[in-house]
Amino acid sequence: SGGTLNAAPGAFAGGCRWLALGEDALPQDESWLAPGEAATAAELRYPKRRTEYLLRRLVVKRAVAAVTGRAADSAALAGVEVRNAPSGAPYVYADGAPLGMDVSVTDRAGWAVCV
Numbered sequence: 001s002g003g004t005l006n007a008a009p010g011a012f013a014g015g016c017r018w019l020a021l022g023e024d025a026l027p028q029d030e031s032w033l034a035p036g037e038a039a040t041a042a043e044l045r046y047p048k049r050r051t052e053y054l055l056r057r058l059v060v061k062r063a064v065a066a067v068t069g070r071a072a073d074s075a076a077l078a079g080v081e082v083r084n085a086p087s088g089a090p091y092v093y094a095d096g097a098p099l100g101m102d103v104s105v106t107d108r109a110g111w112a113v114c115v
Contacts, residue, residue, distance in 0.1 A: 016115060019063040023110045026054055032074040033057065034081035034093075055112040056090075056105045057082050063114040064092055064101065 030038055037057055044050040061080045065072040070080070081093040082103075092099040104115045 017063070017067060018113060018115045019059055019066065020111055020113045021055060021059045021062065023051060023055055026051070026058060027074065029074075030054075032061070032077035034078055036081060036083070052107050052112075055110075056107055056114075059112040059114040060090060060092065060103055060105050063103065064094070064099065067101070068094075068099075070094070 030041065033041060033054075041050060041053055044053055058077075060082045061077045062072055064070065064080050065076065070076050079095050080099075082090050082105075083093060084090055090103050090105055092101055092103055106113055
């Protein structure tokens with residue numbers, strides 16, 4: 001898990017931003033998920049895969065909130081949905097409309113990073 005540090009925001013030269021979150025950043029409930037995300041999470045049988053799925057969604061939503069100035073409370077995060085193209089690439093909808101923001105996300109060893 002992420003230990004005592006559970007969020008690490010940063011920026012690269014040229015304005016590229018990133019956010020890392022550890023598993024301990026996951027909220028206790030799932031009210032922050034969009035309905036489609038909640039349905040997908042409910043179908044994931046293995047706890048490890050489910051945790052990875054939730055952590056990837058959370059890091060993207062919090063990164064989007066930070067970049068766009070959206071609130072990061074559960075209700076606001078539920079209005080942001082992370083979807084996947086047939087290729088697997090993530091894309092983001094906000095309040096039911098495409099956000100038009102490129103994101104990339106990865107996870108490893110209890111951490112997820114969004115660029």
